[in-house]
Amino acid sequence: MAKQEERLYTLPGNINEEFVAGVRKILTAKRVLIAEPMKNHTTFKIGGPVDYLLFPTSLAEVQAVVRLLKDYAIPYVILGNGSNVLVLDKGVRGAIINFQEGFAGIRREGNHLLAEAGALLKDVAGFAAAEGLSGLEFAVGIPGSIGGAVFMNAGAYGGEMKDVVSAVRSVSPDGEVTRLEAEELGLGYRRSVFQENEHVICEVELSLKPGNKEDIVAQMADFTQRRENKQPLEMPSAGSTFKRPKGYYAGTLIDQTGLKGFRVGGAQVSEKHAGFVVNAGGATAADVLALIDEVQKRVYDAHGVKLYPEVRIIGSR
Numbered sequence: 576m577a578k579q580e581e582r583l584y585t586l587p588g589n590i591n592e593e594f595v596a597g598v599r600k601i602l603t604a605k606r607v608l609i610a611e612p613m614k615n616h617t618t619f620k621i622g623g624p625v626d627y628l629l630f631p632t633s634l635a636e637v638q639a640v641v642r643l644l645k646d647y648a649i650p651y652v653i654l655g656n657g658s659n660v661l662v663l664d665k666g667v668r669g670a671i672i673n674f675q676e677g678f679a680g681i682r683r684e685g686n687h688l689l690a691e692a693g694a695l696l697k698d699v700a701g702f703a704a705a706e707g708l709s710g711l712e713f714a715v716g717i718p719g720s721i722g723g724a725v726f727m728n729a730g731a732y733g734g735e736m737k738d739v740v741s742a743v744r745s746v747s748p749d750g751e752v753t754r755l756e757a758e759e760l761g762l763g764y765r766r767s768v769f770q771e772n773e774h775v776i777c778e779v780e781l782s783l784k785p786g787n788k789e790d791i792v793a794q795m796a797d798f799t800q801r802r803e804n805k806q807p808l809e810m811p812s813a814g815s816t817f818k819r820p821k822g823y824y825a826g827t828l829i830d831q832t833g834l835k836g837f838r839v840g841g842a843q844v845s846e847k848h849a850g851f852v853v854n855a856g857g858a859t860a861a862d863v864l865a866l867i868d869e870v871q872k873r874v875y876d877a878h879g880v881k882l883y884p885e886v887r888i889i890g891s892r
Contacts, residue, residue, distance in 0.1 A: 590609060678691045688781040707791070708785060716799050817882045
């Protein structure tokens with residue numbers, strides 16, 4: 576066993592072979608990627624390499640991975656479907672725990688759904704509809720995983736996760752499983768307690784109501800069509816770029832400032848919906864940040880309104 580000081584993760588980009596050997600015993604080699612470009616794992620198609628990209632597929636694996644990361648003092652962040660995220664060009668020092676289809680089970684218990692963190696929000700909404708359960712219609716077109724949706728308290732069309740989440744099972748930084756009830760989740764506009772407590776969301780409990788299946792499906796179809804008509808879904812993006820300022824709509828303010836189509840490098844304000852920054856081809860994170868900064872300045876100069884990014888920015892500058 577190496578001495579403790581030799582095991583500490585201290586150098587940017589340093590790959591600790593002992594840690595790699597240990598985590599591969601938990602996850603197998605195929606679910607441990609080293610120096611993996613994050614542009615391959617985000618909807619923006621942007622992002623430098625992360626030192627360790629880890630894919631656990633069970634609660635027990637999450638516990639074991641978190642404990643091992645703590646042992647080696649390796650920082651980590653959580654990623655679901657890679658939407659609503661901008662990974663910076665130098666990448667991420669440390670680890671990303673990524674939940675995908677291997678940790679995406681959905682099941683029904685009475686009028687509750689229990690969904691593992693990697694389940695796509697659209698799939699959870701579709702499952703609810705098939706079961707004749709109402710309350711999640713608003714979520715049908717929101718990109719991302721159920722875990723990410725709770726992390727950001729995602730919402731659309733007058734609904735938000737706060738309305739339907741009744742509890743969350745998570746893993747603490749010490750590797751302990753915790754159940755947090757709705758009142759403990761700190762859900763507000765694009766925020767949750769998980770942005771501060773460093774817990775890993777593993778399973779989400781949703782409280783829904785019986786409804787007419789045909790009405791639920793029709794409502795979801797309407798939301799889907801409205802989203803497809805208005806949003807630039809054909810281009811890589813992180814979803815809505817800015818939080819909604821009180822009393823305004825970010826996209827409207829940006830459009831009124833004459834910024835539709837405005838471009839910095841490969842990053843562009845969408846010509847279809849000004850609230851979206853899209854990757855128009857070869858965009859870097861630096862391009863996106865410069866574009867966001869310029870949009871903020873021009874909107875404030877024109878309207879006296881400050882815009883704040885909704886997209887989550889992670890990595891090294």
